[in-house]
Amino acid sequence: MATTAVALSERENYLNKEYGITSWLFTTDHKRIALLYLITITFFFFIGGFFALLIRLELLTPEGDLLLADTYNKMFTMHGQVMVFFFLIPAVPAVLGNFLIPIMIGAKDLAFPRVNLLSWYLLAIGGCLMIYTILSGGVDTGWTFYTPLSTHFLDTHVITAALAIFVAGFSSILTGLNFIVTIHRMRAPGMTWSRLPLFVWANYATSIIQVLGTPVLAISLMLVALERIFNLGIFNPQLGGDPLLFQHLFWFYSHPAVYIMILPGMGVVSEIVTCFSRKRIFGYKFMALAVIAIAVLGFLVWAHHMFVAGISLYAAMVFSLLSYFVAVPSAIKVFNWTATMFKGSISYSTPMLYAFGFIGLFTMGGLTGLFVAALGIDVHVTDTYFVIAHFHYIMVGGMVMAYLGGMHFWWPKISGRMYPEFWGRLAAMIIFIGFNLTFFPQFVLGWLGMPRRYWQYSPEFQVLNVLSTAGATILAVGYLLPMLYFLWSMRYGKAAPENPWNGAGLEWKISSPPVTDNFDETPLVTWEAYNYDELPQEVPVGR
Amino acid sequence: MFSNTFPLWPARASSISGPVDALFIFLLMLCGLMCIAIFTAIIVFAVRYRRRPGHEAIPIEGSNAVEFTWTLIPAGVFIIIFVWGAYLYFQERTPPKDSMDVYTVAKQWMWKFQHTEGQREINELHIPIGRDVRVIMTSQDVIHSFYVPAFRIKQDVLPGRYTIAWFRATAAGTYHLFCAEYCGTNHSGMVGDVVVMEPAQYQSWLSGGQAMGSLAQTGQGVFDSLGCSTCHRMDTQGRGPNLMGVYGKPVLLEDGRTVIADENYIRESILNPAVKVVAGFKPIMPTFQGIVSEDQVNALVAYIKSLNPQPVGPAETPTFKGPAASKADTRQR
Ligand SMILES: [Cu+2]
Ligand SMILES: [Cu+2]
Numbered sequence: 001m002a003t004t005a006v007a008l009s010e011r012e013n014y015l016n017k018e019y020g021i022t023s024w025l026f027t028t029d030h031k032r033i034a035l036l037y038l039i040t041i042t043f044f045f046f047i048g049g050f051f052a053l054l055i056r057l058e059l060l061t062p063e064g065d066l067l068l069a070d071t072y073n074k075m076f077t078m079h080g081q082v083m084v085f086f087f088l089i090p091a092v093p094a095v096l097g098n099f100l101i102p103i104m105i106g107a108k109d110l111a112f113p114r115v116n117l118l119s120w121y122l123l124a125i126g127g128c129l130m131i132y133t134i135l136s137g138g139v140d141t142g143w144t145f146y147t148p149l150s151t152h153f154l155d156t157h158v159i160t161a162a163l164a165i166f167v168a169g170f171s172s173i174l175t176g177l178n179f180i181v182t183i184h185r186m187r188a189p190g191m192t193w194s195r196l197p198l199f200v201w202a203n204y205a206t207s208i209i210q211v212l213g214t215p216v217l218a219i220s221l222m223l224v225a226l227e228r229i230f231n232l233g234i235f236n237p238q239l240g241g242d243p244l245l246f247q248h249l250f251w252f253y254s255h256p257a258v259y260i261m262i263l264p265g266m267g268v269v270s271e272i273v274t275c276f277s278r279k280r281i282f283g284y285k286f287m288a289l290a291v292i293a294i295a296v297l298g299f300l301v302w303a304h305h306m307f308v309a310g311i312s313l314y315a316a317m318v319f320s321l322l323s324y325f326v327a328v329p330s331a332i333k334v335f336n337w338t339a340t341m342f343k344g345s346i347s348y349s350t351p352m353l354y355a356f357g358f359i360g361l362f363t364m365g366g367l368t369g370l371f372v373a374a375l376g377i378d379v380h381v382t383d384t385y386f387v388i389a390h391f392h393y394i395m396v397g398g399m400v401m402a403y404l405g406g407m408h409f410w411w412p413k414i415s416g417r418m419y420p421e422f423w424g425r426l427a428a429m430i431i432f433i434g435f436n437l438t439f440f441p442q443f444v445l446g447w448l449g450m451p452r453r454y455w456q457y458s459p460e461f462q463v464l465n466v467l468s469t470a471g472a473t474i475l476a477v478g479y480l481l482p483m484l485y486f487l488w489s490m491r492y493g494k495a496a497p498e499n500p501w502n503g504a505g506l507e508w509k510i511s512s513p514p515v516t517d518n519f520d521e522t523p524l525v526t527w528e529a530y531n532y533d534e535l536p537q538e539v540p541v542g543r
Numbered sequence: 544m545f546s547n548t549f550p551l552w553p554a555r556a557s558s559i560s561g562p563v564d565a566l567f568i569f570l571l572m573l574c575g576l577m578c579i580a581i582f583t584a585i586i587v588f589a590v591r592y593r594r595r596p597g598h599e600a601i602p603i604e605g606s607n608a609v610e611f612t613w614t615l616i617p618a619g620v621f622i623i624i625f626v627w628g629a630y631l632y633f634q635e636r637t638p639p640k641d642s643m644d645v646y647t648v649a650k651q652w653m654w655k656f657q658h659t660e661g662q663r664e665i666n667e668l669h670i671p672i673g674r675d676v677r678v679i680m681t682s683q684d685v686i687h688s689f690y691v692p693a694f695r696i697k698q699d700v701l702p703g704r705y706t707i708a709w710f711r712a713t714a715a716g717t718y719h720l721f722c723a724e725y726c727g728t729n730h731s732g733m734v735g736d737v738v739v740m741e742p743a744q745y746q747s748w749l750s751g752g753q754a755m756g757s758l759a760q761t762g763q764g765v766f767d768s769l770g771c772s773t774c775h776r777m778d779t780q781g782r783g784p785n786l787m788g789v790y791g792k793p794v795l796l797e798d799g800r801t802v803i804a805d806e807n808y809i810r811e812s813i814l815n816p817a818v819k820v821v822a823g824f825k826p827i828m829p830t831f832q833g834i835v836s837e838d839q840v841n842a843l844v845a846y847i848k849s850l851n852p853q854p855v856g857p858a859e860t861p862t863f864k865g866p867a868a869s870k871a872d873t874r875q876r
Contacts, residue, residue, distance in 0.1 A: 069728050142725045148702060149685040153651070153727055237703025238832070240815075243686060244701070277592070278600035286610045308688065309699045310706045313636050317629045324621035328614060335613045336605075338581060341588040345600040348593070356585065363581050367574040374570065374624055376563055376631025380695040383688060383723040447567075448553045449692025451723040454731035458719060463549045533602035539594075 013416065013513040028113035029516055034099035035414075036120050037090055040127060042483065044086035047134075049479065051079035056438075056472040059465045064456040072455040073140035074156070078133075080143025085165050086127055088395055089257065091403045092264030093210075094123070094175055097203045099414060101179060103507045103514065104197050106188025106523045111181040119174040126168030133160045142453065144254070145220075147235035147246040151227040158228060162221040169214045169221075172260075176210030179203055188506075190525030194288075197505050197529050198281060201288045202267025205295035209256045209263075213299070217253035220246060247309055251302035259298040261395055262362075263291055265402030266333055269355050272405050273337050275503045276352035277344030278537055280530040283336045290329035297326040307378045316375055323373040330366050334359060345537060349501070350424030354405025357432045361397025365390060368443065386446025389439045397435055404431070404482060411486065412496030416513040419489045423481060431478035437471025502539045504530050556718055556739060557694035558711040559635055564695075566627050573620070635696060638709035642675035646758065646841035649700040650683035652729040654720065657841055660749055661757045666735030668720065670712055671745035677709045679806055679844075683837050688724035691737050697723055703814075705807045712739040762846025765839050769831065783828060784821050790848040795822040809844050 014031045017023075024032060054075050058066045067075065098116065102109050110116050133139055139161040141150040150158055183196075183204050196204075223234050224246070233239025235246045274281050281287055303311055303319040337359055346352070368390040372378045381387060411419055441464040446452075450461045457465070499508040506525070510518060527534065555561060592598070645668065646657040656664045670676050680689055680700040689708055690697040693716075698708035722733035740748060756764070766772055774783035790809065793801045797820040802808055811818060813835065816828035835843065 064731070069731070073725075073728065073730070140727075144725075146686060146725070149725070149727060153685050237701070243703075278594075280602060280604065282603065283605035283610050286605075286614075307632070308697045309686075310701055310704070313633065316632065316636075320629060320632075321622075321625050324625050325618075327621055328618050331617045332610070332614055334581060336610075338584050338588070339603075339605075339609070341585065341592065343601040343603060344588070344592050345594045345598055346589050346592050348589075356589070359585060360582060363578060367577055370574060370621070370624060371567070371570050374566060374628030374631075376559075376628045376635060377567055377570070378628075379632065379635055379697050380563055380692065382697065383690070444551060448550055449690070449719065449721065451690060451721045451731075453725040456731045458734075460547055460550050532600065537599050 011511065012515060013511065014516045015416070015513050017516050026117075028109070028117055030098050030102050030109050030113065030116060031414075031514065031516075033116050033120050034095050037094040037098060037123070040120070040123060041087050041090050041095065044082050044127065044130075045479075048079050048082035048087055049476065051075045051082065053472060053476060055079060056469040058455065059457070060469050062457050062459045062462050062465075067455070069455045070140060071138075073142075073453070074138035076453055077140050077142050078130075078138055078161075081139075081161060081165065082130060083395075084143060084257070084261070085168050086123070086130060088261040088399055089168075089172055090123060090175075091261075091399065092268060092406065093179070093203055093206055093260075094119070094171075096268065096403070096406045096410060097179065097199075097206075097264060098175075100410065100507055101182060101200055101203060102186065103510065103518050104200050104505055105183065105186060105191050106506050106519065106525060107182065107186035108517045108519065110178050111186055112178050115174050116178055119171045119178070122171035122174065123168050126164045126166075126171065129160055129164035129167060133157045133164060136160070144250060145224055145246070146250075147224065147227070147243045148237070150224055151235055159225050162225050166218050166221050169218050172210045173214045176207035176214075179207040180211065183207075188523050188525055190523075191506075192525075194284070195525060195527075195529050196288075197267075198270035198284070198287050198291075199264075199267035202263045202265075202270070202291050205291040206260050206263045209260050209295050209298065213253045213256040213260075216249060217257075220249035220253070223249070244306070244310060247306055248303065251305045252299075255302040255305065256295075256298045258391070258394070259294055261399050263294060265358065265399040265406075266291065268402040268406035268409070269337060269358050271503075271505065272351045272355040272409050273340050273359075274530040274532060275409070275501050276347045276349055276355070277341045278532045278535075279340050279344040280528075280532060281336065282339035282342070283332075284529065286332055287336050290332045293329040294326060297322065297329070301326055304373060304378070305382075307375055308382055320373055320375045320378075324370075327366065327369060327373070330369075334363050334366070347539070348425070350419070350421060350428055351405045351409035351501075353425055353428040353432075354401050354408065357428065357435075358398055358401040358405060361393050361401060361432075361435065365393030365397055368393065380449075381446050383452055384446035385442040385450050385452055388452050389442035389446060392439045392442075397439070401431070404428070407482070407486070409501070410507070411489070412500045413507055413512050413514070415486075415490055415493070416496050417489045417493030418496050418500065419482075419493060420485050423485045427478055427481035427485075430474060430481065434471050434474030434476075434478050438468050438475050439471070441465070441467045441471075500539075502535055504532055504535060553695075554693040554714075554716070554718060556712055556714040556716060557691075557696070558713055559631070560693065560695040560713075562631055562634075566624075566631060569627075570624065573624075635709075638677045638707060639675045642677040642709060643670075644677050644679055644845070645670070646845065647678050647680040647689065647700070648683055648837045648841065649680060649687040649689070649722070649733075651685065651727055652722070652733040654689075654722075654733070654735050655838070657758055657838065657845075658749075659758045659845055661755050661761070662749065666720075667738060668735065669738045669740060669745065669748055671740055671742045672712050672715055673742065675709060675711045677707055679705050679707055679841070681705050681810075681837055681840075685726045686724050687722045687726050687733065690721045690723035691718055692721070693718040694737075699724055705810055707806070712737075715739050715741055758842050758845040759849035760846075762839075762842035762844070762849075765835065765842055766846055769835070771843075774828065782824075784824060786847050787850045788852050790851060794819075796820060797822050797824070797826075806844055806848075809847050810840055813840060813843060 139156045233241040235241045235243050301323045304323045307316050445464045496512040648655045654666050656668050682700045682702040687700040694710045718737045720735040720737050774781050775786050789804045794804050814832045817826050820826045
């Protein structure tokens, strides 16, 4: 142990090159910025998770007894805002994408390193505003800010919350812009578009959505703030405004945002499944096309959140049909991951367990999407726990699984240390079980008709709610574990070799942790992506 | 299945709930099969091709034929589901012609119902079995949503306009009414009961309570007291158009458009008369925004709808039936 520790500290890398707080706060190294993001979003993940636990505890009994109604409303509002804007959206792109995209394409850094740092500051400023909102009494608009409730009927901290998200939105826009330019301009010689890892394709598609969609969110939140301050009549029907206009604007961003939250996760899973099956991805071209198709079609389905909101019959039909179109590329992805395992050499290492979990839960989330896209059924289940369960299967079952899978997969590269494999697998299993116990009962609850955002509910819903709360406590344990052993491994973990999994990507051809410039000399890429058939089959670490 | 402490299926009490459940069950089976297929494949692959000494992965490139197959087959299946779902939705959104109307005003945090016969109820809605019921709804403040799980219907209730839900109840009983759109502090307390009664029982419920005019008669009172009748006369001499028979007919507007005079049009004509001006008239009608309450607007609308040379349905004709004290009815669970 002692010798490895010495060996580690001797080798210069991005972590030990400089010390001191300013070397972090003023860094332009994409890897260090990725770690700044990691700390930020982990912090917010546990805040959002804490709110979720309070929600689940309140719902243990039908009566509203643990929290006041207003407090409960603040809990689900801020749970949503924190998790969506300060965890899920930045999670994979800003942490793993920031760290890996330049390395995966053979570049020294992102195209605009200082803009990258600015992006983090914007998220941090937005985060501070969010914390201020929480500490000064919170906000209870629902994360959706529906008007005229948010504009005329609440006197909580709507404006600071909107501002927090507004500022964080610019972080997202700048990150997206940075990625697009980087992927276009900074690829190493030989790294053609058709050789890009699918993780890069996924983040590219995500960036397009971030750049095109987020400004609309910024505009709609700004209009909410303006209407509150100056009593304008944009959304207020009393002054000739239209409350549905807000919903159109909001979902025009927030539906694509769902894909901001899942596409990067799909990219992670493509990397893991190939590596731990020792196989090329099945249908590379279709996988790359699918993410682009999802990003484009994702902009055309926003009104499927509004089937009972009062839109016209025929508009609803068009949006329903388009929603089925966007399901096609998602299905293609699931089939191709499965086919990639066919005749592979499949390892049950921790990242792969997360990938299994992702495929299973994403499949269920996607298939229940077929229910809610069916107009006649959506009328019954929209705004109920069915929808809550559906999107948590995608966002938590999908994205968080992928994020954790990716964190385990690349942790050796990021930290230069191995995490304890036993604990890794155990946590993955606990999370899988806890997740299903939390959210599966919610499908039943929704089908029975329990509306979402209910502080008290009819007694016949109790048994299922108790199951869900029990699951949430298990899930909480599952999420704490990785945080603990990751921290532990930074000091006590085995030193990670350059390529512990025998991965095919460029990131596995440089030292762990990488040096500041990533590569000693610009690599020349002469191989196709995922050329596992050309790599040795035995793997240094793990089975 | 239908146990009270641990139910797995919601009560089925409207003409649409059977068809909705049919599609739901179809999707459950289809998606169940898909899940089984995918999960089996993953588990079989993971076990059969598990990493072990002496086992090596066999490279496979992918295949266009396979890709197109699993693109086109799901796409085809999705279109079938879409058509089925859209067909149901079309029915849910298209009320039959001679339905009975109930006017609804939602506000933080209660449901107010006005029957055309004159009864008013709060958080409780009595309706007969087998009758098509249209719920004509508006909100006094924020957006709410009218949701009766046993009927499988839901419709958001917006301030500043009418939205309409309709259903035909098929089984007597008391069913949940939920507000399904988050509307502030007491959202989860904005609940009530829909009481579905046998027609005879419903009739006696209607005739219970003290006498008071029908909704249309109330509307007539408002119409006269607000001076609407000074401009709108039952001949062609008024400064405003004759409202006799206007409901349901196309109206030619000053800007050349033609609109159908439905509830929303009449409502808008009262609250925002300048938006749609009838051809041949001057925009002299004052707005009654802030002067009439939502309940009064409903009464006015009911009155104008009742001004029909040939009454559309019995519900529209003014009748003399009193409201019922809602506690007086027999509750069934
Ligand atoms: Cu409500
Ligand atoms: Cu509500």
